[in-house]
Every structure is written in C-alpha cells, then in structure tokens.
Amino acid sequence: MKVLHIISGGDSGGAKSHLITLSKELRKQIDMKILCFFAGDFYNEAKKIGLPVELLNQKSRYDLSVIKKIIKIIKDEKYDIVHCHGSRANWFIFLAKPFIKVPLITTVHSDYKKDFEGVNLYRYLVYTGLNRLALRFFDYYIGVSPEFKKMLVNRGFVENKVFSIYNGVDFDEKLDCIDxxxxxxxxxxxxxxxxxxxxxxxxxxxxxxxxxxxxxxxxxxxxxxxxxxxxxxxxxxxxxxxxxxxxxxxxxxxxxxxxxxxxxxxxxxxxxxxxxxxxxxxxxxxxxxxxxxxxxxxxxxxxxxxxxxxxxxxxxxxxxxxxxxxxxxxxxxxxxxxxxxxxxxxxxxxxxxFSVENMVKQHIDIYEKINGK
The missing domain is CATH 3.40.50.2000 (Glycogen Phosphorylase B;)
Known part of the structure; x- marks a missing residue:
C-alpha cells in the first residue's frame, strides 16, 4: 500500500508535529512519501531527519502549475491513497480531484472556520471560504479528537466517512534540551x-x-x-x-x-x-x-x-x-x-x-479499510 501525504511545507504548529511524529513510525510499516509546496519549517525538519519528502517549489500561493505536478506524481508513482493536511493541501487536491481516481483523506487539525479568524479580513474570507469548499469534496476525514468528529458530523459531513484519531507522541524518544x-x-x-x-x-x-x-x-x-x-x-x-x-x-x-x-x-x-x-x-x-x-x-x-x-x-x-x-x-x-x-x-x-504507536496503528487500520473497498 502506497500513501502520499500533502502539506504546505511551512507549518510550524500542531500539523507539523503530527505529521513529523506520524511519518517517522508510519514509514517503517507502509510505503509513503510527503509532498510540500514550499520549503519552510516543516519541510526543513522533515528533510533534516531523513523523512521521504519532495518539494514542489510553488512560486506563490497562486501558482497553479503544482496541480499538474501533483497529478503526475500520483499517477506515475501509483499511490493508493492521498492524505492531506491543511488548507493549502486541501484546496490544490480539490482542484486535482477530477484527474485522479484514488481515495482522498484530510486530517482536520483545527476548526477550519476559525483558522484565519481575526487575523486579516481578506485571508479570513478567501482562504476560509476556499477551504470550506474543498473540504466538502474529500472522501474521508480524520478529526484529531472525538469532539472534532462530532463537530464535522454536526456540520453535515457523513458520519461513516469521518474517523477520529487522537494525536500521539513518542514517549521513548530521547529528549535533547539545554538546561x-x-x-x-x-x-x-x-x-x-x-x-x-x-x-x-x-x-x-x-x-x-x-x-x-x-x-x-x-x-x-x-x-x-x-x-x-x-x-x-x-x-x-x-x-x-x-x-x-x-x-x-x-x-x-x-x-x-x-x-x-x-x-x-x-x-x-x-x-x-x-x-x-x-x-x-x-x-x-x-x-x-x-x-x-x-x-x-x-x-x-x-x-x-x-x-x-x-x-x-x-x-x-x-x-x-x-x-x-x-x-x-x-x-x-x-x-x-x-x-x-x-x-x-x-x-x-x-x-x-496517547502514544505514537496507537496513532500509527489507527492510521494503518483506516488506510486498510479504505483501500479494501
């Protein structure tokens, strides 16, 4: 089974921690790769620790040439599932959807209605609006808590298409830090x-x-x-x-x-x-x-x-x-x-x-369930 994860590349918060932690263990059990639109905090750390990550080098948020690249990678490398993280990944895979025939999953890391709230009116209206539209066209969803699954269902997402997996961390990892x-x-x-x-x-x-x-x-x-x-x-x-x-x-x-x-x-x-x-x-x-x-x-x-x-x-x-x-x-x-x-x-x-082992097992269970349909 091959799974392609897509994320902006500049993430520095929970989505970054989630996918870095997940990928370090997930790559040991399935064939996976991460696509990033640009080099930022996420991409740099993923590259540094040796995760399988590829850079699309998107010139700006409005550079649509990456859509063709995404479609080509999915088809040429024969991915079984595409798994998105964040509004940019959601939007561009939505635009690519008519040309790909694999199940699409997105993890909802935060309340998408509030991601840009109070920051900038343009960003709030445009980016939130585009993400809300894109989300409606995914095949499956993962909320990172039962509360988020409930939120999605209450907003009209089909219940049997929504899963819930808590975030997890590696408690056996050596914690390097200064005093x-x-x-x-x-x-x-x-x-x-x-x-x-x-x-x-x-x-x-x-x-x-x-x-x-x-x-x-x-x-x-x-x-x-x-x-x-x-x-x-x-x-x-x-x-x-x-x-x-x-x-x-x-x-x-x-x-x-x-x-x-x-x-x-x-x-x-x-x-x-x-x-x-x-x-x-x-x-x-x-x-x-x-x-x-x-x-x-x-x-x-x-x-x-x-x-x-x-x-x-x-x-x-x-x-x-x-x-x-x-x-x-x-x-x-x-x-x-x-x-x-x-x-x-x-x-x-x-x-x-809330261990990383639990988180990885639940992801694989979901992938196998989806891939078997």
Whole structure:
C-alpha cells in the first residue's frame, strides 16, 4: 500500500508535529512519501531527519502549475491513497480531484472556520471560504479528537466517512534540551532565573487566547511578584498583544520569545505549561509538555479534557475566563506538591493512552479499510 501525504511545507504548529511524529513510525510499516509546496519549517525538519519528502517549489500561493505536478506524481508513482493536511493541501487536491481516481483523506487539525479568524479580513474570507469548499469534496476525514468528529458530523459531513484519531507522541524518544540556565542565557532571562516561569507556546492569533494569558498574568501579579510569564510563538497579533501588555503595565513581567525551534528546552525550563485557546482540537503542546512531566493548565475546549482531567492530571478553566486562569496559576504556585503530582499523573496518562504507536496503528487500520473497498 502506497500513501502520499500533502502539506504546505511551512507549518510550524500542531500539523507539523503530527505529521513529523506520524511519518517517522508510519514509514517503517507502509510505503509513503510527503509532498510540500514550499520549503519552510516543516519541510526543513522533515528533510533534516531523513523523512521521504519532495518539494514542489510553488512560486506563490497562486501558482497553479503544482496541480499538474501533483497529478503526475500520483499517477506515475501509483499511490493508493492521498492524505492531506491543511488548507493549502486541501484546496490544490480539490482542484486535482477530477484527474485522479484514488481515495482522498484530510486530517482536520483545527476548526477550519476559525483558522484565519481575526487575523486579516481578506485571508479570513478567501482562504476560509476556499477551504470550506474543498473540504466538502474529500472522501474521508480524520478529526484529531472525538469532539472534532462530532463537530464535522454536526456540520453535515457523513458520519461513516469521518474517523477520529487522537494525536500521539513518542514517549521513548530521547529528549535533547539545554538546561534552564542555558535557556535563560540564550533568551536574556537571567534576571528572572529565581522566579517561577509560567509559559505558553502558540501562534499569536486570536483563536489561541493570548489575551486571556496576558490578562490572567496581570491578575496573578497583583497577588505575587515572584512569577515571570513567557510567550513563545509568532503571528499577526503580536503588536496588539504587546499593546495589551503595555496597557496592563506588566512589561517587566512578561517576555515575548518569538518563534523558537528548540521547544524541548522551552518545556524543560517551565514551571507551568499552559493553553488558553478559545478553540482547539487536541493540541501537541500538551503532549509535548507531558513528556517533561510539566504541570499543566488549559482551557476546557475540544478534546483537551480527555488529556487534562481537572484536579487529576492538571487544571481546566472556562475558555475566555482570565480570572479562572489566574486562580489556577496561583493555586499551583502555592502548592508545589500538588503541582508535581499533576505532572506525574499527566505523564502516566499520556504515555498510556496517547502514544505514537496507537496513532500509527489507527492510521494503518483506516488506510486498510479504505483501500479494501
């Protein structure tokens, strides 16, 4: 069985983590390759670690010449299944569909209605609209949590065409990272070394709820000053978020790290890992943090409550409620024993239920089911 995965190539978030993790194990069991439209974070890492990846060298988002290349690759290399990830892959395989006769799958990594929400009106109207159209023409869908499968079915997608597979990570992989002091030196955080570090890694987009993180930080700082907040990530909302930090007068208590490639060192340095999103599927940020046994706080959205069980493997708060978020932070900072226990419990729960082995097996089961029809 031959499966072709298609992704933009510039992904730096959950879709990147998902396909990199999946491909490292999947390639050992089936014949597979990844197509990328351009060289970016995803393509560069896939190439670096030796995954079977091919670059289409798309000149711009509007370069339609890649459609012929995709069709030729699928036909010449005789792929049995094409599996897409993300809006660009969805759109171009939709345009190629009349010329290929193999089953088409797409993994829905996020709520496609909110991917470009609040970022840029043109991008929101055009890119979201094109993706919504393209999605209706796939043969099968994978949601990365049961909540996302339910969302798709509620929006009119045929239930027996929609599968659900949780994201997974490799808990046996050696975690290379630098120590906290080295991380502090690298990111000009030495003056904050003696403080507790409360951090988040996310795209700086409205859906990620960084406003909740920042407003919650301001509330925490009213109660105690021995805390420093870290935001890792890039995105179109940066200026707006920096203005919010200025308005709340917490410039000296929060650091924007920008996009960081060494995420393991980020998790290793934290005292508390966080997600404050208004919408999520089943984010890799929590699984990656779980490998370091980091105590975790998250908004109760998407499939996250399956991983973060409130007051057992972490703490949950109502999305958008920055006061609740602040209360969770203060609770964990004041009770180190409980914080450590939550981190240990999270590691055990995640390793047992959300391993890469489970994720790969479920993908192969779906491929075999589809290919056998």
């Amino acid at each position: 906290r002091k080295s991380f502090a030196q690298k990111h000009d955080l030495i003056e904050h070394m003696d403080k507790k570090w409360v951090g988040i890694i996310a795209r700086l987009d409205p859906v990620k709820g960084l406003d909740v993180f920042i407003k919650g930080a301001a509330e925490v700082l009213k109660a105690r000053q021995d805390v420093h907040f870290l935001i890792a990530g890039a995105g179109g909302q940066k200026d707006e978020l920096e203005k919010l930090v200025n308005t709340l007068d917490i410039n000296n208590n929060i650091t924007f790290l920008g996009h960081i490639k060494d995420v393991n060192s980020f998790y290793n340095a934290l005292d508390i890992n966080n997600i404050t999103s208004y919408s999520e599927s089943f984010t890799y940020v929590l699984l990656e943090g779980a490998r370091f046994k980091k105590t975790t706080i998250s908004s109760a959205v998407g499939g996250i409550p399956e991983l973060i069980k409130n007051e057992e493997t972490g703490l949950l708060f109502e999305k958008g409620n920055y006061n609740q978020f602040a209360g969770c932070v203060l609770k964990l900072l004041s009770d180190k024993e409980t914080a450590v226990k939550y981190g240990e419990n999270l590691y055990i729960h995640a390793k047992t239920n």
